[in-house]
Amino acid sequence: MKRNHLAIAISLALATTSAYSTEEVDTQNQEDEIEVIQVRGVLSSLKEAQSIKKEADNVVDALVAEDIGKFPDSNVAEAMQRIPGVSVNRLRGEGQSITVRGLSGDYNVTTLNGRKIASETVGRDFNYDLIAAELIGGVQVNKTQQASLPEGGIGAIINIDTLKPLNVGSKIAGSIEGYYNERAGEVDPQASFLISETFNDEELGILFSANRTSSFTRFDSHSAQWGWNEWNEAELMEGGNPEIAGRLPSWPNVMVSTDKRERTGGTLGIQWRPTSELDINFDALYTKYEIESTGNMISLALFEGTNMDNIQDVSFGEDGHSNSITIGEPGNMGSPAIAELLEAQNPRDSETYQVGLNVNYIWDNFNFNFDAAYSEAEDSSAAVSWVVIRTAIDTLTMNWDNGQQVPDISFGDTTLDENIDYGGWYARVNGDKIKDKTGNFIFDGTYEPEDSFISKVLFGTGYNMQDKGKTFWDQENASAYTFRNGATDSEWVNAPDSEKVDIAGNTLWGPLPDSAINPGSFDDFMGGTGANLPNTWAGINIPGLFDYYRSLDADAFDQYLTTHPNLSGGNTYGVKEETIHAYAELIIEDEIAGMPYMLDFGLRYIDTTVTSWGYSQDPANIVFDENGLFTDAVDQVGLVEFEGNYSKFLPSINSKLGLTDDLYLRVALSQAISRPPLTNLSPVTSLWQNEEKTPPENFMYENDPGLEPYYADQFDTALEWYYSDTGTLNAAFFYKELHGFVIYEPTHETIAGADFEITRPYNDDDNESRIRGYELNWLQTFDELLPDSLAGFGISANYTYNNSESGEFTEDGEQLPFKGLSDNQYNIVGFYEQHGFMVNIAYNYRSEYSLGKQWYWSNELSDYTSETLQVDEWGQLDMQFGYDINEHITLTFEANNLLDPDYVQYLNGDKNHVDYISSWGRSYRAGVRFNF
Secondary structure, eight states, X not given: OOOOHHHHHHHHHHTOOOSSOOOOOOOHHHHHHOOOOOOOSHHHHHHHHHHHHHHOSSOEEEEEOSBTTBOSSSBHHHHHTTSTTEXXXXXXXXXXXXXXXXXXXXXXXXXXXXXXXXXXXXSSOOOGGXXXXXXXXXXXXXXXXXXTXXXXXXXXXXXXXXOOHHHHOSEEEEEEEEEEETTTTEEEEEEEEEEEEEETTTTEEEEEEEEEEEEEEEEEEEEOOSOEEEEEHHHHSTTOOTTOEEEEESSOEEEEEEEEEEEEEEEEEEEEEEETTEEEEEEEEEEEEEEEEEEEEEEEOSSTTOOGGGEEEEEEOTTSBEEEEEESOTTOTTSOEEEEEEEEEOOEEEEEEEEEEEEEEEETTEEEEEEEEEEEEEEOOXXXXXXXXXXXXXXXXXXXXXXXXXXXXXXXXXXXXXXXOOEEEEEEEEEEEEEEEEEEEEEEXXXXXXXXXXXXXXXXXXXXXXXEEEEEEEOSOTTTTOOOTTOSSOSSOOOOGGGEEEETTEEEEOSOOGXXXXXXXXXXXXXXXXSOXXXXXXXXXXXXXXXXXXXXXXXXXXXXISOEEOOSTTOSEEEEEEEEEEEEEEEEEEEETTEEEEEEEEEEEEEEEEEEEEEEOOGGGOOBOTTSOBOGGGGOOEEEEEEEEEEEEEEEEEEEEESSSSEEEEEEEEEEEEOOOGGGTSOOEEEEEETTSSSOEEEEEEOOTTOOOEEEEEEEEEEEEEEETTEEEEEEEEEEEEEEEEEEOOEEEEETTEEEEEEOEEEEEEEEEEEXXXXXXEEEEOTTTSOGGGTTEEEEEEEEEEEEEOSOBOTTSOBOOOBTOOSXXXXXXXXXXXXXXXXXXXXXXEOOEEEEEEEEEETTTTEEEEEEEEEOOEEEEEEEEEEESSSSEEEEEEEEOTTOOOEEEEETTEEEEEEEEEEOOOEEEEEEEEEO
């Protein structure tokens, strides 16, 4: 079952520079026999992806660009949801990260051209929206482990390819498009460009590509915000029945969010092949992603600051959730409710680059490969804002018993526009600055014996480094311009009483000037919802508001509201992991009973050194006063450093049996690891007391930078039937048994002569979690079944069933699934390509999935308790159209999210109890592509 010339051509056409797989570089005679494959069109890309799957030694699924600079979707994450077992996680309506077979990004490893790429996330996840789809040539999702693959991915090892110039040849390609989101109502330009040229009889090639996209999007949402707390009637209304209880959100809100996104990126590839034995590649990628994300919110303070005497009516349903609440009398501003305007900004200012050099040399039966790369990613925004102002409304009525997933909300005679009085309240601005560095030096190779049942021996060693640091920027006191707990004097701001205003019985700074308030600039909130909701409202001009705060007391503003690096609380830290690895892999190919088989035995050894630093409190500083309380010495924070080490052997077996020429059976066994979250590896200790107890209760939380990786024993089988040139049917079964998850269990120890409850993370090797399921995948064209006049139709479909036992339980003892795991998901793509026309209709579905536990206050228990938070099922319909004016020019049109479903989070498996709901709207893209 040796790789044939077709497989080699596919490998070259896909342009994979692999630091973990040493593909053959062919002799001159072989090159003469190879016909370069031009991957073009939907069917061609699907067939090439199936060919990769068929030829692979392990279980792999792939995506291939339909043409130079033309990936199946404009977003890489959205495109990857077409792969069996892959689910996309969306942020503000755009695909950003993925889960594979139920495991999120912390359990997956993403590489670019075979090398670990730096990420600007806080954890180990990778944001796929960083890389424009036009810059890549393909993606491979490795679902079973091989010794030659990098470790760290229990879910999958995902490799993204850029293009090689000698495979592309002389080429100029690009696109000019316009993007339109129906909610935002604005057309934005997008463009991409690629130029490739070869020199000296195709001995030297240079390729450059660039991409620039701009988009303006809007999405609308309603949220209970911070959960539903439990109340009884007697707490809310005079004469209420204390036996009747139910739950109400403390700060329900409605919000209109807009994103202005600017992405600029490019790649450079230089390839020199002076002889058939030597291939030298240099490649580089750069991408910059800037997002101005603004949310304009009405937040309703049902209880905080509200005079309970103003509550007119509360109704609870039999299910224990609220039916309705009314605060204030219509037209009477003497018994008002409180409304807040809130501006939430979540900017993103990230840059990522990678440079790499790969040298591949053939000597006799050996193929040697050297690879070196360096990558950096940085997010420098650190300015997430949550700015609130307050006003009074004569009446607030909320009705959840309206047959809709969004409640009715009405404000009596009050209009929340720029013409009423507002007072300052809360102004939080903080965030993380993150910098990640990765690097590698790898030497590996293959040896192919002649006339032996051993077809190939793979071996290699290398060094990998990742160094990620996070600095938390924060204010000293976001409430400095707030009068708390009914106060009429401020202990932080020195300003005259003439700058104070009374709103709903609360003293606030104000009335705010016109420069701090923006008129409402949107309409049609939540699209077609049947709920009675405000249609538009005023917003906050944060620069104008902050100028007003400075005018009150500039010194207070500079001291309390200006951001600076925060070294307390364990939020500023860094973790560096250095790994030395070595592997050996033996591939045997022979026949048994006339059936060809392949056996791939591998063993990978890793030795990892972890170095971490952080700013922490020190238990050595604990001193008690005469009342048993901590003295101020406990608050001292100092730099703490840690160094640890662990090593692992990771075995793997992949096998493939050709039952017939078209039917293959695969069986794979392996052990894989995923490293613990970086937040658990910072050397941070926190100390605090419950001063309401006598004597005070003492607590300590302490991280453990010496945590070891999670590990999984994995078993995979697959049956692949390539029954014709235009039809394949594949089925795969997977089983993962995971051990060593990080858990927290309090213990009691004596420190400084006193009892402390201490919580530390540790690897739980006594319990195990399981993920199991199966995947089905079908590709079929109908040219052989239909008359020539109907030729060109095809279908690609896949289905994944996933089941799990997380080892985590609810308060009632019910086991929770893994977060982000849908039991069922499927993709159906119907396409037509003929006579210059291309039509591609794709539907993606995933069933509901869990977000884990959420906490709320229970009156019955007089304590906080948890409930499950789930996301409702999701179905997305996208369409693509193309028409070739000639062989060089194509007109394109795309329509995404045509069904425009609501994204819904609900409580305890009850879809009537909505905690959050948002609506994103449809988007369209039209333009022209050129290819010369």
